[in-house]
Amino acid sequence: GELIGVTATNALELGIDVGDLDATVLGGYPGSIASTWQQAGRSGRGTGHALSFLIGQDNPLDQYFMRHPEALFGRPHEQARCDPENPYVLADQLLCAAYEAPLSPEDEAFFGPRLGDVAWQLVEEGQLAARGGRWFYVGGVRYPAERVNIRSTSRESLDLIDEQGRLLETIEAVSAPYRVHPGAIYLHQGESYRVVHLDLEGGVARLAAVEADYYTEPMDVTDLRIVRSIRHRTIAGTPAYLGLVRVTQQVIGYRKIAHYGQRVLGECLLDLPAHTFETVALWFDIPQKVCQGVVEQGLDLPGGLHAVEHAAIGLLPLYAMCDRMDIGGLSTPNHVDTGRAQVFIYDAVPGGVGIAERGFQVLEELWETTLETVRTCPCEDGCPSCIHSPKCGSRNRPLDKEAAVYILEALTHPRRASHRKGGNR
Ligand SMILES: [Zn+2]
Ligand SMILES: [Zn+2]
Structure with missing residues (x-):
């Protein structure tokens, strides 16, 4: 052949044998060890040598692998999560x-x-x-x-229709308020569309082709109530739980953000129905004396909890085969059901698929890798490689990297942290 290279989506990952590729370049960690080997394995199908590059993106998981290549090479492929009793x-x-x-x-x-x-x-x-x-x-x-949708449990879909009445795409109805709320800029096969009308009951969104120099980002609020805890254990003095929670999410508006420079051009409010579902969550209390320690150090407690939540969600796919988009979280210095400072991590799929359950099993390890990732990130006060989240409903505010390190140190090494208390910041 005459081609010197092919750019492809992960559609090339399975089933297609390209023959004699010499090298592959993976643009970011594919999301699972299994996919990484599959994609890298597109080259070197014969007996010769092949070369594969993995380019780390700006997120905690990719950066964790960049700093710990042994975690990539030494790890078996992950356990696929499926809960047949969901x-x-x-x-x-x-x-x-x-x-x-x-x-x-x-x-x-x-x-x-x-x-x-x-x-x-x-x-x-x-x-x-x-x-x-x-x-x-x-x-x-x-x-x-x-x-039956084998990738998700959502049963209803919504059609995206253009001005000529043509069907562009079908998406999951539950994601509609986030992706095709009125005013949203939606990309379809490289073309920009603006959503002019969303009819959730009718299962249709109408889109008009536009040239836009901005993109939109939904703003949402999440409320989480504890239904009941199923399991409970104490890890080095910190109570941790696995249980059922009721999550209510509502898109309350959106921001227009300039493509160049990322400047916020404006905010618009929306009146869309809330979406409530029950799912499985893990959560843990931040001991009172740790909260006090954070405040005494002059650090921001809500910002620290929020940063712990983001970073832990970013790293949980290391233990459960999932995307960070399959996981939701909530952190609060004072939860309405318990009055305690808590961090929640839940399966974003109604009923749960076992992600939070896996996280509960490996919670000590998750704290350790989260601490390691946040502490060793060379940024000054937080970046997408450690504590920022691409889907944060409050636009990554508040966040306090130093408070997150303090909290995670206290959770993983309770003694050391108490020595640090009143220390020399
Ligand atoms: Zn960072
Ligand atoms: Zn957030």
């Missing part, structure tokens, strides 16, 4: 199974103890019918497996 996942699976053969209570052996609850729920929805101690598929869809 009622959202289970409902779809039961419909598919019932379509093939009626279900009975004995099928608990395959589907777990929630089979009955979810099956009766589906009876109420008119998708299954109960007869003679068995459940039969009576749903309207000809072939229910078609409707």
